[in-house]
Amino acid sequence: MIGGAADSPKRKSGGESGSDESGGPNAEVVLRGSDLAKTYSSKLPFGRDIEVLTGASVAIRRGEVVGIVGGNGSGKSTLMKILVGALDADDGSVTVNGRIGWCPQDELLYDRLTVAETFRLFGEGYGMDRSEIEAARDRLAETLDFEAFLDYRIDRLSGGNRQKVNLSIALMHDPDVLLLDEPYTGFDWETYLAFWDLTEELRERGTAVAIISHLINEQERFDRILELADGTLSDVTDQGSSQAGAEGIR
Numbered sequence: 001m002i003g004g005a006a007d008s009p010k011r012k013s014g015g016e017s018g019s020d021e022s023g024g025p026n027a028e029v030v031l032r033g034s035d036l037a038k039t040y041s042s043k044l045p046f047g048r049d050i051e052v053l054t055g056a057s058v059a060i061r062r063g064e065v066v067g068i069v070g071g072n073g074s075g076k077s078t079l080m081k082i083l084v085g086a087l088d089a090d091d092g093s094v095t096v097n098g099r100i101g102w103c104p105q106d107e108l109l110y111d112r113l114t115v116a117e118t119f120r121l122f123g124e125g126y127g128m129d130r131s132e133i134e135a136a137r138d139r140l141a142e143t144l145d146f147e148a149f150l151d152y153r154i155d156r157l158s159g160g161n162r163q164k165v166n167l168s169i170a171l172m173h174d175p176d177v178l179l180l181d182e183p184y185t186g187f188d189w190e191t192y193l194a195f196w197d198l199t200e201e202l203r204e205r206g207t208a209v210a211i212i213s214h215l216i217n218e219q220e221r222f223d224r225i226l227e228l229a230d231g232t233l234s235d236v237t238d239q240g241s242s243q244a245g246a247e248g249i250r
């Protein structure tokens with residue numbers, strides 16, 4: 001599922017007011033996860049359950065760019081799936097105020113559709129009309145430089161170009177909060193820089209952006225860095241993360 005998530009007893013829509021429009025500490029919270037817990041039960045008779053989240057809390061505010069780091073298997077993707085409503089938590093709650101865009105680590109694209117058809121399919125799912133879909137498609141294709149591939153089938157694209165389409169689909173409907181799971185893996189340098197220009201534009205428009213990454217090379221691009229370790233999140237913006245020595249928050 002990409003886009004707005006359904007309500008459920010543990011999943012609420014509704015605002016938390018704030019006076020600051022653009023990412024300051026008083027800006028409105030657009031997505032909040034509170035005390036989230038998740039254990040994957042083993043399906044094997046003597047298998048081990050995997051306790052992934054043990055009380056993770058996060059609040060993402062309008063107009064801020066938040067990095068979420070953590071080692072392999074620390075639960076970053078699990079957390080993101082719970083925040084967008086693609087997976088239920090065992091405990092805790094999620095409150096969403098606005099529309100969500102989600103760019104999952106594994107692309108949710110249909111191999112047999114062309115790029116243009118992919119935009120049409122997802123755009124209609126978002127409730128956009130034809131001219132809005134075409135405007136979003138052309139703007140994103142130009143920014144991320146895949147205009148030449150609009151008539152290509154998804155299964156004929158390179159990995160980097162598939163990732164560009166995956167990212168574009170997540171943000172074509174102008175979401176209030178955008179959750180990106182390893183969004184720039186596979187991007188060449190030019191595209192990596194274009195990605196950050198786009199993120200800066202979104203921030204200026206008041207969109208909140210949360211980015212999962214194994215390592216963060218340019219800490220200054222983020223307003224806050226949160227580290228997921230032992231099932232909980234902590235703010236490591238000022239200290240770098242425990243990965244800093246080996247892999248580098250620089």
Ligand SMILES: Nc1ncnc2c1ncn2[C@@H]1O[C@H](COP(=O)(O)OP(=O)(O)OP(=O)(O)O)[C@@H](O)[C@H]1O
Binds near residue numbers: 040074
């Ligand atoms: N559907 C599932 N069933 C059982 N275990 C799972 C499932 N999905 C994830 N896990 C396990 O939960 C843990 C957390 O996985 P998750 O993908 O959330 O971590 P991650 O931090 O995103 O990892 P990576 O950085 O390698 O992408 C891992 O041990 C993984 O093997």
